Amino acid sequence: MPASLFQDTSNDPRRGYPDGPTPDRRPVHEPVFNAPWPALALVVLIIGGYALQTRLSPGLMEAFVFTPAQLAAGEWRGLFTAIFLHGGWAHALTNAAMALAFATPLARYFGEGPRGAFAFFAFYLLCGALGNLGYAAVNAGSPEGLVGASGAVSGLMGAVARLIGGHGRLGGLTSPPVLGMGAALLAVNLLIAVLGGGWVPGANGAGIAWEAHLAGFLAGLLLVGPFALLAGRR
Numbered sequence: 001m002p003a004s005l006f007q008d009t010s011n012d013p014r015r016g017y018p019d020g021p022t023p024d025r026r027p028v029h030e031p032v033f034n035a036p037w038p039a040l041a042l043v044v045l046i047i048g049g050y051a052l053q054t055r056l057s058p059g060l061m062e063a064f065v066f067t068p069a070q071l072a073a074g075e076w077r078g079l080f081t082a083i084f085l086h087g088g089w090a091h092a093l094t095n096a097a098m099a100l101a102f103a104t105p106l107a108r109y110f111g112e113g114p115r116g117a118f119a120f121f122a123f124y125l126l127c128g129a130l131g132n133l134g135y136a137a138v139n140a141g142s143p144e145g146l147v148g149a150s151g152a153v154s155g156l157m158g159a160v161a162r163l164i165g166g167h168g169r170l171g172g173l174t175s176p177p178v179l180g181m182g183a184a185l186l187a188v189n190l191l192i193a194v195l196g197g198g199w200v201p202g203a204n205g206a207g208i209a210w211e212a213h214l215a216g217f218l219a220g221l222l223l224v225g226p227f228a229l230l231a232g233r234r
Helices: 039-054 058-064 070-071 078-085 089-110 114-137 150-165 175-197 208-232
Strands: none
Touching: 039 078, 039 089, 039 114, 058 078, 058 150, 070 078, 070 114, 078 114, 089 114, 089 150, 089 208, 114 150, 114 208, 150 175, 150 208
């Protein structure tokens, strides 16, 4: 049997050497956060972005809110900038928690190197923008503003559904996890569409863009394959 399997007790006080050193039996400490750095960076971006937002004037923030009316007028900036704004701490923290849960497996799959990290953040931004476009498609020309990372987070959810369906690799679009998570998301958001979002925890009576959730989820399902290739996955 290899010697490495035995513990050295030659200096153990119980062996008659009370003044000798004792083996260090302290337990190995696991890191508090075991998520890859792109997932943690995303959480910091969401929470830190809202902390910065609270220190800026509402008038300044209005220029970065997304509205379908601005899009119809040719203004595209809000499609991306609105992803980094939130309606309150509850909104920001809820999105941060959901982002950490779904970003972690996707960031591991893409990889933590420069190529994987670039693919991860580009995927997140594009899903968020497409989620906002989904909102605009249903509410064409509306002046109602939209903020939040919910569409982007829904994209992460769609991508992870594919990973679950493929047991760590990309599964099919009709795998049971994809159909199950898609049906659950559809049911919840149809309730929001019919009943409003006042009953949703953290909404504080504000409207919820269910259209962005569904569009972001669909974008995540379809785009994770091309972005996996961008990340160097085969």
